[in-house]
Every structure is written in C-alpha cells, then in structure tokens.
Amino acid sequence: MPLQVFARLRPLNGKEEEGGTTCLQVIGNAVEYSAGHQQYPSAFLFDGVLQGQQEDVFKASGIPLVEHCLAGYNACILAYGQTGSGKTHTMMGQLDSETERGLAPRVFEILFSRLREDKDQEASYSCLCSFLEIYNEQVIDLLNPSTPLLRVKEDPLDQGFYVAQLQEEEVHSVEEVMNLLRRGAQNRRTAETHQNRASSRSHSIFSFTLTKTRRVNDHQVSVTRSQMKLVDLAGSERGANEVGIIQKEANFINLSLTTFGRVVTEIVEAQHHGGMGHTHIPYRDSVLTKLLKSSLEGNAKAQIIANVSPAASCGSETLSTLQFAQRAKGVRMKAVINQDLREEVLMRKLQAASEALLQQQAK
Ligand code: ADP
Numbered sequence: 001m002p003l004q005v006f007a008r009l010r011p012l013n014g015k016e017e018e019g020g021t022t023c024l025q026v027i028g029n030a031v032e033y034s035a036g037h038q039q040y041p042s043a044f045l046f047d048g049v050l051q052g053q054q055e056d057v058f059k060a061s062g063i064p065l066v067e068h069c070l071a072g073y074n075a076c077i078l079a080y081g082q083t084g085s086g087k088t089h090t091m092m093g094q095l096d097s098e099t100e101r102g103l104a105p106r107v108f109e110i111l112f113s114r115l116r117e118d119k120d121q122e123a124s125y126s127c128l129c130s131f132l133e134i135y136n137e138q139v140i141d142l143l144n145p146s147t148p149l150l151r152v153k154e155d156p157l158d159q160g161f162y163v164a165q166l167q168e169e170e171v172h173s174v175e176e177v178m179n180l181l182r183r184g185a186q187n188r189r190t191a192e193t194h195q196n197r198a199s200s201r202s203h204s205i206f207s208f209t210l211t212k213t214r215r216v217n218d219h220q221v222s223v224t225r226s227q228m229k230l231v232d233l234a235g236s237e238r239g240a241n242e243v244g245i246i247q248k249e250a251n252f253i254n255l256s257l258t259t260f261g262r263v264v265t266e267i268v269e270a271q272h273h274g275g276m277g278h279t280h281i282p283y284r285d286s287v288l289t290k291l292l293k294s295s296l297e298g299n300a301k302a303q304i305i306a307n308v309s310p311a312a313s314c315g316s317e318t319l320s321t322l323q324f325a326q327r328a329k330g331v332r333m334k335a336v337i338n339q340d341l342r343e344e345v346l347m348r349k350l351q352a353a354s355e356a357l358l359q360q361q362a363k
C-alpha cells in the first residue's frame with residue numbers, strides 16, 4: 001500500500017486577503033502551482049486535496065486509519081508544512097469546538113465508540129497513551145515534563161526504537177484521552193514560555209497503543225497490538241536565515257526534518273529497485289526518524305497531510321511543501337497485522353535471549 005498523501009489548503013487569512021492573489025488552483029486531486037513569471041503551472045497529484053472543514057479531513061484521512069488500527073495495523077498521520085500553514089489546526093484544532101476540533105479528538109471518539117460496539121466476549125482491550133516533543137534533538141515528555149532528559153533506545157528484539165522512561169498512561173474513554181491532549185498542549189505552551197522558544201521549532205508525537213487480547217482456546221490467547229501515532233511536525237521552512245534564531249536550533253530542526261526527507265526519498269528509491277533488503281535507510285540519523293521508523297516501514301500504514309497556504313506571498317514554501325509531498329507519494333508500504341500467538345512471542349524471546357548469551361560468551 002502506498003503512503004497516502006493529502007494536500008490541505010487553508011483559507012487565506014485576513015492579512016493575505018488584502019493582497020488577494022493566490023498561487024494555487026485545485027483541479028480534482030491535483031494542485032496547480034504558478035508563480036507570476038512561470039509560463040506553465042506545475043501540477044502535483046495527490047490522494048486527495050482537502051479544502052473543506054475539519055470533518056471532511058477526518059472522513060478522508062482519519063476514518064480509514066482508525067479502521068486499520070482496529071484491524072491490528074500500525075497507523076500514523078503526519079502533518080507537514082511551513083509554520084502557519086495549518087498543521088496544528090489539522091491535528092488538534094480547537095479541542096472543545098464542535099466544528100473546529102481536529103483529527104485527534106475525532107479519531108479517538110470513533111475509536112472508543114468502535115471498541116464499545118465490539119460484542120466479542122472473548123476479547124479485551126487496553127489502551128496506553130504517551131505524548132512527547134522533540135526539540136533540539138532532545139525528547140521532552142509532555143505528560144511529565146519535569147522528567148530529566150529522556151533517551152531513545154533500540155529494542156534488540158523487534159529492532160524498533162523507543163523512548164526509555166516515557167510516561168505511558170492507561171485510558172478507558174475518549175474523555176481521558178482528551179485530558180491528556182489538553183495536558184500535553186498546556187505543558188508545551190508552558191515550556192515555550194519558560195524556555196523562550198516557539199512551538200514551530202519542535203515536533204510533537206502523540207502515541208496511542210491498542211492491545212487486544214483474545215482467547216483462542218483453553219490454552220492460547222492471541223495478542224494484537226497496534227499503534228496510532230499523530231505527529232505535528234516542526235515548520236518546514238528553513239530557519240537558518242531568520243532573524244533571532246540560534247544557529248544550533250536551526251541545525252537541529254533541519255537535522256530531523258532533512259533526515260525525514262532523506263528517509264522518505266531512500267524508501268522510495270529502494271522500492272523502485274525491488275525491495276528494501278540491502279538499502280540503508282538513515283533512520284538512525286535523527287531522533288524524529290528513529291521514532292517514526294515503525295510507522296514508515298514494514299507493518300505500518302501512514303499518511304502525510306501537506307498543509308499549504310494558497311497565498312502568493314507564501315509561494316516558495318508552498319512549492320517546496322508540494323514537491324516534498326509529491327516525492328513521498330512514491331513510498332510503498334507492506335502492511336502486516338501485528339498478531340502473535342503468545343507462545344510464538346515467548347519462543348522468539350527465548351531464542352533471542354539464548355543468542356545474546358552465546359554472543360556474550362564468545363566475547
Ligand atoms: P501551524 O501549526 O502549521 O503553524 P496553525 O494550525 O497554528 O499552523 O494555523 C495558523 C492559523 O491559521 C491558526 O489561527 C489556525 O486556526 C488558522 N487555520 C489553519 N488552517 C485553517 C483552516 N483550514 N481553516 C480555518 N483556519 C485555519
């Protein structure tokens with residue numbers, strides 16, 4: 001399954017409307033970009049172009065991913081775009097507004113309503129949430145911001161990366177998820193004020209892990225674990241030339257985002273050459289790409305929502321967002337259900353443990 005890519009155009013804001021010109025035209029699932037001096041516009045084709053309300057975005061992007069997650073797949077939505085293009089509006093929106101709430105509240109509303117509808121007597125569910133921010137290649141726990149620096153570690157068994165000591169909270173209802181979203185957003189604002197930095201320079205990742213345990217027979221239970229990640233990326237504009245931005249900060253933002261871009265390009269290249277087997281994908285080069293690895297390869301289904309302003313004044317950033325999104329559309333994903341019979345998991349763990357022991361002895 002390809003990585004799905006949507007473009008989302010926000011309306012012109014008051015200031016932009018004064019000038020009145022736009023650089024974009026939408027034709028079906030395509031966006032045409034034209035700068036004043038160009039004879040012909042450049043066209044970009046997407047899986048969908050979203051211009052409407054929050055609910056339309058949810059229907060096109062959110063609902064299918066909730067279905068994937070419930071079926072046992074990892075799922076991920078990434079909001080990409082320059083600062084002010086509508087990333088946070090898309091992912092979170094106004095959490096308590098009937099019409100303006102974004103993807104996160106809607107995704108969890110439908111997820112919990114689907115779980116409640118499950119009449120399978122043999123199945124039980126558990127839901128764990130975490131919320132983190134990546135700033136200057138450091139991980140901050142948005143549910144527990146006073147924790148000292150968190151480290152990204154690699155799980156030797158399934159080769160994924162995870163954040164050690166990140167707080168995970170169990171939730172039982174959409175209200176509990178909403179409380180975590182509010183708490184995280186508040187902590188993000190507080191950290192910004194105290195450390196004098198802007199949210200546009202950080203990436204945030206809200207993770208929701210759903211575990212379904214189901215009795216198969218008297219001796220076996222099956223465990224299906226899927227993770228939904230909602231990612232609000234840092235502004236894609238080049239920060240280095242901005243007034244007042246510290247060079248180190250700019251480098252770090254660029255490190256995570258440029259690595260993300262390289263990872264996407266490498267995946268596309270590898271797949272055009274018939275598989276990922278021998279290609280080196282540079283996940284390890286930034287914190288963001290380490291943490292997104294499980295969402296971009298193997299058993300995941302992912303979406304990028306490329307947010308753009310139609311204003312001519314944003315033209316060059318809009319063009320670079322559209323170009324990035326177009327490149328990402330080449331990603332092909334192989335989806336695998338994360339289901340293991342308990343015994344199989346145990347066997348693999350035992351095997352890995354004995355291999356590790358042998359290796360140690362060999363040293
Ligand atoms: P970003 O997170 O990319 O920096 P925001 O989501 O904060 O951008 O959006 C910037 C401003 O534009 C906010 O005031 C937001 O409410 C508004 N906005 C963004 N997208 C839309 C949209 N689709 N419809 C209406 N207002 C929007």
Ligand code: MG
Pocket residue numbers: 087088089199200
């Ligand atoms: Mg934002």
